[in-house]
Each structure stands twice: as C-alpha cells, then as structure tokens.
Amino acid sequence: MIRILLTFLAMAWLTLMVLAPVVIVLVEALSAGVGAWWQAVSDDETRTSVALSLKIAAIVVPCNAVFGVAAAWSLARFRFPGRSLLLALLDLPLSVSPVVSGLVFVLLFGAQGWFGAWLQAHDIQIIFAVPGMVLATAFVTLPMIARELLPLLESQGDDAELAARTLGASGWQVFWLVAFPRMRGALAYGVLLCTARALGEFGAVSVVSGHIRGQTDTLPLHVEILHNEYHFQAAFAAASLLLLVGVATLLLRRLHTTEAGR
Amino acid sequence: MSIEILGISKNFGSFRALDDVTLTIAKGELLALLGPSGSGKTSLLRVLAGLELPDVGSVQEDGHDLTSLGARDRNVGLVFQHFALFPHLDVFENIAFSLRVRKRPAGEVHERVEELLHLVQLEGLAHRRPAELSGGQRQRVALARALAARPRVLLLDEPFSALDAKVRHELRGWLRRLHEELGTTTVFVTHDQDEAFELADRVAVFHRGRIEQIGTPDQIYDEPKSPFVLDFLGQVQWLEGLGLTTLGVRHRDVTLHATGDMGWPARIVRIHRTGPRVRVDLELATGQPLIAALDPPAAQHLTVGQEVRAVAERKYAFGP
Numbered sequence: 001m002i003r004i005l006l007t008f009l010a011m012a013w014l015t016l017m018v019l020a021p022v023v024i025v026l027v028e029a030l031s032a033g034v035g036a037w038w039q040a041v042s043d044d045e046t047r048t049s050v051a052l053s054l055k056i057a058a059i060v061v062p063c064n065a066v067f068g069v070a071a072a073w074s075l076a077r078f079r080f081p082g083r084s085l086l087l088a089l090l091d092l093p094l095s096v097s098p099v100v101s102g103l104v105f106v107l108l109f110g111a112q113g114w115f116g117a118w119l120q121a122h123d124i125q126i127i128f129a130v131p132g133m134v135l136a137t138a139f140v141t142l143p144m145i146a147r148e149l150l151p152l153l154e155s156q157g158d159d160a161e162l163a164a165r166t167l168g169a170s171g172w173q174v175f176w177l178v179a180f181p182r183m184r185g186a187l188a189y190g191v192l193l194c195t196a197r198a199l200g201e202f203g204a205v206s207v208v209s210g211h212i213r214g215q216t217d218t219l220p221l222h223v224e225i226l227h228n229e230y231h232f233q234a235a236f237a238a239a240s241l242l243l244l245v246g247v248a249t250l251l252l253r254r255l256h257t258t259e260a261g262r
Numbered sequence: 263m264s265i266e267i268l269g270i271s272k273n274f275g276s277f278r279a280l281d282d283v284t285l286t287i288a289k290g291e292l293l294a295l296l297g298p299s300g301s302g303k304t305s306l307l308r309v310l311a312g313l314e315l316p317d318v319g320s321v322q323e324d325g326h327d328l329t330s331l332g333a334r335d336r337n338v339g340l341v342f343q344h345f346a347l348f349p350h351l352d353v354f355e356n357i358a359f360s361l362r363v364r365k366r367p368a369g370e371v372h373e374r375v376e377e378l379l380h381l382v383q384l385e386g387l388a389h390r391r392p393a394e395l396s397g398g399q400r401q402r403v404a405l406a407r408a409l410a411a412r413p414r415v416l417l418l419d420e421p422f423s424a425l426d427a428k429v430r431h432e433l434r435g436w437l438r439r440l441h442e443e444l445g446t447t448t449v450f451v452t453h454d455q456d457e458a459f460e461l462a463d464r465v466a467v468f469h470r471g472r473i474e475q476i477g478t479p480d481q482i483y484d485e486p487k488s489p490f491v492l493d494f495l496g497q498v499q500w501l502e503g504l505g506l507t508t509l510g511v512r513h514r515d516v517t518l519h520a521t522g523d524m525g526w527p528a529r530i531v532r533i534h535r536t537g538p539r540v541r542v543d544l545e546l547a548t549g550q551p552l553i554a555a556l557d558p559p560a561a562q563h564l565t566v567g568q569e570v571r572a573v574a575e576r577k578y579a580f581g582p
C-alpha cells in the first residue's frame with residue numbers, strides 16, 4: 001500500500017514538475033507549426049546566439065577537461081599540503097549562486113573593478129564582452145569534470161599505477177599508458193555534462209554579458225530577451241533547442257552507462 | 263647478488279610498521295616472509311620495491327646503496343596481492359608493458375612475451391582481457407608481467423591468497439619449479455605457514471614490524487625462538503602452573519597411555535576425526551585443557567570419559 005502511494009506521489013510530482021514543462025515548451029514552440037518553429041530557430045539573432053554559446057563551450061570545456069583530469073588525479077593520488085583546501089575550493093563554484101560568481105568577475109574586471117583602470121588603459125574589454133562570458137562560464141562549470149573523475153579514481157586505487165612504476169614506467173608513462181586510458185569513459189561523461197551546463201548557463205553569464213544584442217547574447221540569454229519582448233513562440237522555439245541539448249545528454253549518458261555496465 | 267636490508271624502520275604517523283628490520287637475502291634464494299595480518303610484510307616488500315622510503319636504514323645490493331633509488335630504476339618484479347593487472351590491456355600487452363616502456367623493438371617484445379606465455383602456460387589467451395581470466399590465470403599473467411624485464415629480484419605479495427585451495431596448491435608446486443628453473447632471487451609474503459614451509463629455502467617470521475625469527479623451515483619448526491613463533495605455527499596448547507614458566511605443547515607431540523605413571527593424569531572429554539589425524543580433547547587433573555593429535559591406530563581403543571596418562575614428548579619453555 002505504502003509502496004503504491006509513494007510511487008504514485010513520485011510519479012505525480014515528476015509529471016507536474018518535469019514532464020509538464022517539457023511538454024509545454026514543445027507545444028508552445030510548435031504552436032504556429034513546424035515552419036514557424038524553423039523560422040524562429042533559423043532567425044539571424046538566434047543563430048548568432050547559438051554560435052556564441054557553442055564558441056564559449058568550445059573554449060571552456062577543453063580547459064575544464066585538462067584542469068579536471070589534473071586536479072582529480074593529483075587529489076586522488078597524492079597527499080600534499082593544501083590538499084583539503086583544494087578539495088573544498090573545488091566545490092565552491094557549485095555551491096555559490098551563479099549570480100554571485102558573475103558579480104565577482106564584474107568586481108574584478110569591470111570599469112569600476114580592481115583591474116578596470118588597467119584594462120581600460122590597455123584597451124582590453126572583458127566585462128560585457130566574450131572573454132568575461134568565457135570566464136564566468138568556466139568558473140561555474142569548473143568542478144564538473146574533476147567531480148566526475150574523483151570517485152572513479154579513488155575506487156580504482158593506485159595499485160595498477162604503482163605496478164607500472166615497478167615495471168619501469170616514468171611518471172608520464174604511468175599517466176598516459178595506465179591512468180588516462182582507465183579514466184576515458186568517466187572523462188567523456190564529464191565532458192558531456194560540462195558541455196550541457198556550459199551551453200545552458202544563465203546566471204553568471206547574464207551578469208557579465210551586458211546583453212548587447214547580436215554580440216553578447218548566448219542562447220539562454222536570447223531566450224530571455226525574446227520572452228521579455230513578448231515573442232513567446234520564438235522564445236519557446238529557441239528554448240526547445242536547449243531542451244534538445246538536455247535530451248541528447250541523457251541519451252548519451254544512457255549509452256555510456258550501458259556500455260560501462262558491460 | 264645478495265640484498266642486504268640494514269636496520270630499516272618505517273612509521274606511518276605514530277604507528278611503527280617496520281621496526282629495525284635487518285635481513286640478508288642470498289642470491290637465488292626463495293625467502294618467505296611469514297606473519298599475521300598487519301605485521302609489516304607488505305611494508306617491507308614496498309621498501310624493497312622502492313615504492314616506500316624507509317625512515318631509517320638502508321637497502322643495499324652487493325654494497326651499492328639502493329635506498330633512495332625509485333621503483334622505476336630498481337628493476338624489481340613486484341606481484342601485488344590482488345595482481346593489479348592493467349584492465350584496459352590484454353594479456354599480451356600486460357606482459358609486454360615493461361618492455362614497451364623501455365622502448366624495445368617490436369620483434370624482441372613479441373619473442374619475449376611468447377616465451378613468457380609459454381612459461382606460465384597461457385598460450386592461446388594472449389588476447390583476452392584480465393576480466394576474462396580466472397583467478398589462477400590472472401596470477402600467472404601478473405607473474406609473467408613481473409618477469410618480463412628479467413628483474414634482479416622477484417617480490418610476491420601473498421601470491422596465492424586470492425585463490426581457492428586447489429589452485430593454490432597447484433600454483434605452489436609450479437612456482438617452486440619455476441624458481442628452480444629461473445633461479446631468480448625471490449621474496450614472497452604469506453600468512454599461511456604451510457605455504458611458507460613448503461616453498462621457501464628460508465622463512466622470516468614477522469611480528470609487529472620486527473623479525474621474530476629467521477631460519478630454514480626445519481629450524482623454525484623445531485626450534486621456535488619465542489612463544490609468538492610457536493603459537494603462530496599453530497596446533498599448540500599453553501599450560502600454566504606446571505613449572506616456573508608457561509609451557510607450550512604441540513598437539514602432535516602428546517601421546518596417551520592407558521597405564522603407567524608417566525606424564526600427567528588426564529580424562530578424555532571428546533574424540534573426533536580431523537583429516538588425517540584424530541583429535542582428542544583432554545582435561546588434566548589440574549583442570550587445564552590439553553589436546554592430542556593422534557594417528558588413527560593410536561586412538562582406536564580410547565573412549566570418552568576414560569582416565570589416561572598424557573605424555574608431552576616435547577615441551578617448549580621460554581625464558582622470561
């Protein structure tokens with residue numbers, strides 16, 4: 001009885017909170033027909049915003065991947081002073097509100113910020129420009145890949161790597177021949193999650209972007225603008241693209257877990 | 263090439279895992295490190311392999327100091343307790359690893375790996391992944407991998423503990439033959455005394471980070487130097503109050519006599535068959551328990567409740 005009740009509760013809540021919004025987005029996006037959806041999606045401004053989102057992700061994700069692998073490996077394998085501090089710092093971007101993260105960058109690089117004068121003197125624009133958005137996105141998504149790798153590395157243990165050492169491998173060889181191949185699966189999944197998050201990031205990017213139409217609009221920001229301007233159908237059409245990213249992530253994740261299960 | 267371990271101590275925090283260990287390993291010898299869990303056996307192997315730096319003491323090989331030489335440069339073959347094979351590489355590449363990192367030509371690698379596959383009797387499994395092998399097969403891959411670069415010393419950490427009894431027995435004999443064939447100086451860790459005694463030329467008994475006794479299996483068995491060693495070898499009963507010190511009596515050293523006035527008066531409490539021997543539980547007149555492990559014929563006419571004389575053919579007493 002309790003089982004049925006709890007299952008029902010969970011399903012009802014999921015339907016209300018997750019399924020319904022998804023359906024609404026799709027229905028609204030296609031409310032004026034597929035042609036109108038395509039028109040909205042292929043609109044110039046939408047296309048530039050998609051391109052910018054992809055560009056930011058293309059910079060941020062590789063950086064986070066390199067950082068994530070390095071951080072996870074050193075945290076899992078070595079005991080060094082400051083290790084627990086690094087572990088705590090690693091979680092910070094996930095626990096701080098993205099808006100605050102964005103404001104930090106404004107405070108640092110904005111016109112009134114710490115480095116504002118110097119940047120202006122050298123004619124470097126960070127805030128209200130793409131570099132700031134890259135920084136903000138990078139900050140917010142920083143721990144995602146490291147967090148994905150850490151538990152894996154800890155559960156694997158270091159036996160195989162020590163064995164490689166006794167077999168004559170150098171530090172680099174241990175990493176490239178033993179450690180890295182064993183984290184490839186988790187890394188791929190981390191990259192996937194990080195990409196999805198980078199494409200969808202709103203809060204921090206919104207603060208630093210300055211909303212310059214056609215220049216600093218990412219896809220999520222563009223959705224908001226469209227919505228604020230009462231272009232509901234177009235807003236939902238653009239939003240459906242983000243929804244697609246989410247669904248694709250889930251599908252790839254399924255693929256990943258069934259493969260890992262084998 | 264003899265290896266000398268001189269006064270090695272190793273602390274983990276305030277815990278002393280190795281306490282002033284001194285030991286010489288002769289060239290070509292098969293040495294067993296025997297001791298209970300946590301006694302420091304693995305720690306010593308790790309120091310020997312260069313994976314751990316001792317706090318005090320040194321490791322020398324023919325007078326050359328190896329202490330600060332890293333694992334990579336020692337050319338020591340270490341087989342881990344749980345094999346630590348590379349799960350993403352097949353058997354061939356696992357065995358080839360030490361040659362690949364030394365950038366040996368492909369032809370040579372191929373030849374050597376084939377040779378080792380033959381040696382460990384795994385021809386035909388070269389392209390399996392470790393996950394597709396049985397425990398005994400993994401063990402042999404680990405051994406072949408450790409041997410590939412012709413290490414000066416082979417270190418085996420409880421090589422058979424993860425295997426079932428039958429496979430364990432087979433591999434024991436096989437390892438002994440392998441050692442005779444290759445003559446590689448070998449140190450292996452075990453907490454199974456049968457394994458140590460059956461395989462090793464010499465046995466070092468570990469206790470709390472120290473070497474309690476070292477010698478040939480016969481020496482250790484016949485002349486245990488401390489209560490710990492006698493007790494660890496098992497099948498022993500400790501008797502108090504029969505003299506000044508505590509006496510240790512091995513079950514198999516007790517004989518029972520229906521008549522006479524030798525030994526101690528005792529009453530039979532229980533008789534049961536354990537493998538090749540009959541175990542007789544006794545209660546001495548002093549109330550202390552004693553156990554006799556007899557050959558079946560000697561136990562034939564005994565009955566529960568019978569009063570007998572128990573004679574300890576051999577007693578071990580240790581001075582304070």
Ligand SMILES: Nc1ncnc2c1ncn2[C@@H]1O[C@H](COP(=O)(O)OP(=O)(O)OP(=O)(O)O)[C@@H](O)[C@H]1O
Nearest residue numbers: 274277279297298299300301302303304305306453
């Ligand atoms: N890296 C470490 N950090 C802290 N303590 C350790 C470490 N390595 C070993 N020890 C401690 O040192 C002691 C000896 O460990 P060791 O692994 O050498 O024992 P062992 O004789 O191999 O035991 P077992 O038969 O259980 O493998 C143990 O009490 C263990 O807890």
Ligand SMILES: [Mg+2]
Nearest residue numbers: 303304305419
């Ligand atoms: Mg051990």
